[in-house]
Amino acid sequence: MGLSLGTATEASTIVDDVTGKTVTLREDGRGDRVVGAPWATRSPVLAMNGMAATSHPLASQVAIDILKDGGSAMDAAIAANAAIGLMEPTGNGIGGDLFAIVWDPKTEKLHGLNGSGRSAKGQTLAQLKAKIGDVSQIPNWGTPPVTVPGTVDAWFELHKKFGKLSMAQNLAPAITYAKQGFPVTEVIAYYMDIYQKRYEKLHKAGEIEEIANYQATFLINGKAPAEGQVFKNPDLANTLSQIAKGGRDAFYQGEIAKTMDAYFKRIGGPLRYEDFANHSSTWVAPVSVNYRGYDVWELPPNGQGIAALQMLIVLENFNLKAMGHNSADYLHVMTEAKKLAFEDRARFYADPDYQNINLDYLLSKQYGKARAKLIDMNSAATQVEHGDPKLIEGDTIYLTVADANGMMVSLIQSNYRGMGTGLVADGLGFIFQNRGAQYSLTKGHPNVYSPAKRPFHTIIPAFITKDNKPYMSFGLMGGAMQPQGHVQMVTNIVDFGMNVQQAGDAARFHHKGSTSPTWEGRMKDGGVLELESGVTASTVKELQKRGHKIHITSGPFGGYQAILKDLQTGVYHGASEMRKDGQAQGY
Known part of the structure; x- marks a missing residue:
């Protein structure tokens, strides 16, 4: 050789x-490697009866066990999500929100669920501003960014429609691991240590009202668990047991809700019992664009999924394959398309109950072609404008599971920034999300804070169909990286013919500095193009020549999982993110 x-x-x-x-x-x-791309980390995992790809090996195994016990892909996804909420608290948990896209083989169609929670009904914008003082955006920590956790209700909505086993069976593995413990993996241990230092510093500065519950729940002898150390969470085991026995009402209307209500009253937070009791998820129709013969699907706002679709309708006007993967031309046009899509994202995306968007116009080939003409291949744009105003009409985990019957689940769940607010209600074992930091404070903006309103969301599941058949369930977690990452996965597979694992292993880009959905600061300097070290020096120099500010780094490039279904053989091809601890498993 x-x-x-x-x-x-x-x-x-x-x-x-x-x-x-x-x-x-x-x-x-x-x-x-002996065969395949020399930069790929491993081969795709192949199986016929079932597949699970998650960011934690034990969670993938939980999903496979559920499938083998007769559960559907949805049962397995819920079981895996519950397990990851325990095992990867740095990215998710039942204090956060959930979105899903599901291919149902019975109806032969895609279903979407928006499981995001709302702000406190009893807190006005004026009251919130009085609480946080003279600042331009909502803080990421403590009670100001808290919104109602939507995950548990989403589990039960999804289970009611697509589950086969009982919820008690689905939650049993996570409950057992929470009681008996599990060894903490390398990447998760790294982030748990970071968040201990961060939370304790923020508490000392008065930005987090209390952290004694966090410390009692997530630290071992006063320290974040190290890699290989066995971690237990008996409080979460008890909470999940109550949910398994009493259903979603145990969380939103029972003792758990009363405990959360009492906790926020005690520490001065805005959420109350009625906020939990009134919560509900929303079934939504996924939206798509056709990209070179493949239909790419995302969920509509309040998420940012359509930013990926906007990028694709721009990019379809360029011959990416001829440019070459990760060439200067390719990275330039991808970055410029991202800048254009993100200006619309900042201006128009919001809770559809408060602001509607003309998605047909926004995702039209005509609009994409018009936006594509704004790209100068020789020069990086320092600032761009959002599209036509007529658009207005009125750390995270991703997992995917497929079963022998053809059901495929694309599910994403998050606490938003890292472990969330730092707040743990008495004896419940989970951290509340800080998703409310994504509201705008600018009056008149579609995403401005309002009582009982869902905030702009970064977490987005994705799906690809080909000729009305399920082709690929995938996601790439990581804040504003997600639309950029989704587009990179689509182009890697469709334009460059990579397999499902190579698509995730290839070096990525991440552009930062676009106008924020909180409308806090317009992009005026072109932002920064972050690259992994797999790109060539000549490419970097050419991009700098065109005006891009380049930063070679690691970390902001997200986490990818995917299952691709071979349209001829029906075989599942599973892939997992080499930048994290997870793996794909099948049988």
Whole structure:
């Protein structure tokens, strides 16, 4: 076997003593693959009866066990989500929200669920501003950004429509792990340590009202658990047991709701019992654009999924394949398309109960072509404007599961920023989300804070169909990275022919600095284009020449999981994110 050659920023060449040929060494310490792309981390996982791809190996195993016990893909997804809420508290939990896209083989159609919670009914914009003082945006920590957790209700809505096993069976694995403990994995331990330091600093500064409950729940002898250390959460086990026995009402109308109400009264937070009791999820119709023969599906606002679709209708006007993957032209046009889509995102996306958007116009080929003409291939835009005003009419986890009957579930769930607010209600074992930090404070903006309103959401599940058949269930978590990441996965597969694992392993870009959905600061300097070290030095230099500010880094590029269904054989191809701890499993 010859050496597999990779690309490095500063490569060294040697003469091979056996072949006599000059070869280039990557010098990055990584081994070489025998087949496939030299930069890929592993082969896709292949199976016929069921597949699960999550960000934690034990959660993937939980999903497979549920499938083997006769559960549907939805049962397995709920079970895995409950387990990850315990095992990866740095990204999700039952204090957060949930969105899902489901392919139902019975109806042969996609279903969407918006499981996001609302702001406190009893708190006005004026009251919120009085609480947070003279600042331009809502703080990320403590009680100001708290909204009602939507996950538990979403579980039961999804289960009622697509489940086969009882919810008690689905929650049993997470309850057992919470009681008996599990070893903490490398990436999660890293982030738990970061958040301990952050929360304690913020509490000392008065930004988090209390952290004693967090410390009692998530620390071991006063320290965040280290990699390999066994972590238990008996309080969460008790909470999940109450939910398993009493259903969603146990959380929103029973003792759990009363405990949450008492907690917020005690620490001065806005949520009350009626906010929990009045909560409900919403079934929504997924929306799509056709990209080179593939229908790419996202959920409508209050999420940001249509930003990915907006990028695609712009990019379809360019020959990406001819440009070459991660070339200067490719990264330039992708970044510029992102800037255009994100200006619309900042101006128009909001809770549809308060502001409607003309999605047909926004996602039309005509609009995409008009926006594409604004891209200068030789120069990076420092600022761009949002589209026509007639558009207005009125850390996270992702997992995917597929079963033998053809059901495919694309599910994303989050506390928003990292572990959330830092607030843990007495004895409940989970942290409340800080999703409310995404409201705007600007009067007249569609996303401005209002009582009982859902905030702008970053978390988005995705799906691809081909000829009205399910092709790929996927997601890429990570705040504003998500639409950018979704588009990169689509182009990697559709334009460049990568397999489902290679699509996630390829070096990514992340542009930051666009106008925020909170309307806090318009982009005026072009932002920063963040790149992984897998890109070439010549590409970076060319991008800098065109005016891009480049930062080579690691971390902001999200986490990807996917299941692709071969349209000829029906075989599932599973992929997981090499930047995180998870894996894909099948049987």
